[in-house]
Amino acid sequence: MSYDLVLKNGRVIDPSQSIDKVADVAFADSKVAAVGAGLSGRRERDVTGYLVTPxxxxxxxxxxxxxxxxxxxxxxxxxxxxxxxxxxxxxxxxxxxxxxxxxxxxxxxxxxxxxxxxxxxxxxxxxxxxxxxxxxxxxxxxxxxxxxxxxxxxxxxxxxxxxxxxxxxxxxxxxxxxxxxxxxxxxxxxxxxxxxxxxxxxxxxxxxxxxxxxxxxxxxxxxxxxxxxxxxxxxxxxxxxxxxxxxxxxxxxxxxxxxxxxxxxxxxxxxxxxxxxxxxxxxxxxxxxxxxxxxxxxxxxxxxxxxxxxxxxxxxxxxQRPELGTFKSGSAGDASILELRSGSFDLEDVRGEITTASERLFAGGLVIGGKLIEDAQPTQAAAE
CATH class of the missing domain: 3.20.20.140 (Metal-dependent hydrolases)
Known part of the structure; x- marks a missing residue:
């Protein structure tokens, strides 16, 4: 079966289903259609090395x-x-x-x-x-x-x-x-x-x-x-x-x-x-x-x-919106593409205390209603 959009080869993390594995996520008719291996779509994006979450x-x-x-x-x-x-x-x-x-x-x-x-x-x-x-x-x-x-x-x-x-x-x-x-x-x-x-x-x-x-x-x-x-x-x-x-x-x-x-x-x-x-x-x-x-x-x-x-x-x-926050079949066709980088990252709280973290999440892309948002990109703060 060919889907409208497939995010391929990402590390899929969906806590609602206890999923944490490399897989494809497919979308059809603005909904989540499937999570699995070897899925194909009319449009595909290779997200190897990225996290893919609801x-x-x-x-x-x-x-x-x-x-x-x-x-x-x-x-x-x-x-x-x-x-x-x-x-x-x-x-x-x-x-x-x-x-x-x-x-x-x-x-x-x-x-x-x-x-x-x-x-x-x-x-x-x-x-x-x-x-x-x-x-x-x-x-x-x-x-x-x-x-x-x-x-x-x-x-x-x-x-x-x-x-x-x-x-x-x-x-x-x-x-x-x-x-x-x-x-x-x-x-x-x-x-x-x-x-x-x-x-x-x-x-x-x-x-x-x-x-x-x-x-x-x-x-x-x-x-x-x-x-x-x-x-x-x-x-x-x-x-x-x-x-x-x-x-x-x-x-x-x-x-x-x-x-x-x-x-x-x-x-x-x-x-x-x-x-x-x-x-x-x-x-x-x-x-x-x-x-x-x-x-x-x-x-x-x-x-x-x-x-x-x-x-x-x-x-x-x-x-109280169970159609959100999950990759269950038929749920809202939303996905976040995230990059988890290793390094040294200073993170501040509201009092100015800084903790240096060894890893940090960055925005890598976005799907809303089964549509890949083309101009999604990391924030300036994230890029620094």
């Missing part, structure tokens, strides 16, 4: 380009970072989601899914010179409108977003979380909660989250780290994992610390999902992109299969 899902991005000051272009980011699905987390709220959908989501090559912000205008005041937490004024929280917009856009809205902390919610404290939880309950969608510096505390926020809800920025530095001064995981964090809360990295410009990560991994507490939280203020560092963020966990000693799982099958489960 399309990477970046569970935390900001890609409302032009509509918010923190947005980056999703197609450019996807192509340069081998990400097939960008999940925007709260850039838009119910007051401006229609514009996000019409001008970005419906027009771009990359798949864009969204967590709808419970704040009416989303994250509207986030730049180098202006930083206005959208949760500071409770009058901006739009519960009824959020339910209406989420229900009208269930094909692309996958959850509800709220940002909590001294910077994001300020004098409102933890109250926006209470509103967001009600919206999530009314829509039957998971909630993603951002946590920055206290107040409120990391413990207070994570204690409110339910099974299937997501705590992003889970490996934050002090203050509001998940570990105490002795490096022990706080009891509320362990209790949250026990009841099924999902822990997401959300690196960004202030939310990943080597010190915290080492402490968490020393207690065998791995993140469920790894995401970049890419936005206009961290795309040139310290987050850069998804492949850089994933590489940091290779440097921490995680096996490559676990790192890939955290950006494929685990992310798909968090989104």
């Amino acid at each position: 399309g990477l899902i970046d569970l935390h991005t900001h890609v409302y380009w032009g509509g918010t000051s923190l947005g980056v272009d999703p197609d450019s980011f996807a192509k340069l970072s081998a990400v097939s699905t960008c999940v925007d987390t709260g850039s838009a709220g119910p007051g401006n989601f229609a514009g996000f959908r019409k001008h970005v989501i419906d027009r771009c090559e990359a798949r864009v899914l969204a967590f709808l912000h419970v704040s009416f205008a989303g994250i509207y005041g986030f730049s180098k010179n202006i930083m206005i937490g959208e949760g500071h004024d409770m009058r901006l929280l739009a519960a009824r409108e959020a339910v209406e917009v989420a229900n009208a856009n269930r094909d692309v809205i996958v959850g509800i977003k709220v940002r909590i902390g001294r910077h994001a919610s300020g004098p409102s404290g933890i109250q926006p979380l209470d509103v967001a939880l009600q919206v999530a309950d009314q829509t039957g969608l998971p909630l993603m909660a951002h946590i920055d510096e206290p107040p409120p505390s990391y413990e207070a926020v994570v204690s409110r989250l339910r099974k299937g809800d997501i705590l992003t920025h889970c490996f934050r530095p002090f203050p509001n780290a998940p570990v105490d001064g002795a490096g022990n995981i706080k009891p509320e964090v362990l209790a949250a994992r026990e009841r099924g809360v999902i822990f997401d990295i959300g690196h960004g410009m202030g939310s990943f610390s080597w010190k915290t990560a080492r402490a968490m991994l020393a207690h065998d507490f791995l993140p469920d999902t790894i995401s970049s939280d890419v936005h206009a203020l961290c795309i040139e560092g310290p987050a850069y992109d998804q492949v850089t963020t994933l590489s940091k966990f290779l440097a921490l000693g995680l096996p490559i299969a676990d790192v890939i799982a955290a950006s494929t099958v685990n992310a798909a489960k968090a989104l």
Whole structure:
């Protein structure tokens, strides 16, 4: 049988099926058609020496380009970072989601899914010179409108977003979380909660989250780290994992610390999902992109299969989108082509600490909906 497209001779890593072997991956009618040996297609690309994984899902991005000051272009980011699905987390709220959908989501090559912000205008005041937490004024929280917009856009809205902390919610404290939880309950969608510096505390926020809800920025530095001064995981964090809360990295410009990560991994507490939280203020560092963020966990000693799982099958489960993050026959026809290089690579955290890694992932190509994206190439950060 001849398929539409075949990626040939790559090292196929698909944690959803426990696959790690040299094989071909075939696509037909925009779906995954087969994984095996000796497959042929009308179009073929030899990917010998590369890793081939289900399309990477970046569970935390900001890609409302032009509509918010923190947005980056999703197609450019996807192509340069081998990400097939960008999940925007709260850039838009119910007051401006229609514009996000019409001008970005419906027009771009990359798949864009969204967590709808419970704040009416989303994250509207986030730049180098202006930083206005959208949760500071409770009058901006739009519960009824959020339910209406989420229900009208269930094909692309996958959850509800709220940002909590001294910077994001300020004098409102933890109250926006209470509103967001009600919206999530009314829509039957998971909630993603951002946590920055206290107040409120990391413990207070994570204690409110339910099974299937997501705590992003889970490996934050002090203050509001998940570990105490002795490096022990706080009891509320362990209790949250026990009841099924999902822990997401959300690196960004202030939310990943080597010190915290080492402490968490020393207690065998791995993140469920790894995401970049890419936005206009961290795309040139310290987050850069998804492949850089994933590489940091290779440097921490995680096996490559676990790192890939955290950006494929685990992310798909968090989104409740089983057609993503897998090479099972009939699934979404997405693939990431990655290069794993050996060498000496300096990787920074948000506090400026640098760890020198002996291997690093680079973007090598991208397939979305069974189509090879021709101009996908490594990021500038990756090339340096």
